[in-house]
Amino acid sequence: MKMLTCPINGARPVSEFVCGGDVQPMPNPSTADDATWADYVFNRHSIPSVKQEWWCHTPSNTWFIAERDTRSDQVFRTYLYGVTADDAAQDTAVPDKTVQSEAVQDASSEARSHE
Numbered sequence: 001m002k003m004l005t006c007p008i009n010g011a012r013p014v015s016e017f018v019c020g021g022d023v024q025p026m027p028n029p030s031t032a033d034d035a036t037w038a039d040y041v042f043n044r045h046s047i048p049s050v051k052q053e054w055w056c057h058t059p060s061n062t063w064f065i066a067e068r069d070t071r072s073d074q075v076f077r078t079y080l081y082g083v084t085a086d087d088a089a090q091d092t093a094v095p096d097k098t099v100q101s102e103a104v105q106d107a108s109s110e111a112r113s114h115e
Helices: 034-042 085-091 102-113
Strands: 003-006 010-013 017-022 050-057 062-069 074-079
Touching: 003 062, 003 074
Parallel strands: none
Antiparallel strands: 003 010, 017 050, 050 062, 062 074
């Protein structure tokens, strides 16, 4: 089973989460025109890379940020909004390895059972 780490609730099945899209700066509401708002709301830059994304743990309604490589689907770290990425890096010195494919987890479990 694929797992994702919620900063509040710990590692949980990925089926408990919803992705809210890329973290991007919001335009100033008092100065933005319609085209700027439309770009902010509807357009996404889908270049494969490491991205900061909004995620929500739906049972607890906890919104947080995950740094995820969209090429490999590897999550490097998760942290609450308001915590800087540098602060999160100090708390999570090792990349978040809970997001794995079922095959990798099955292989790990099988290897442990042979020990």
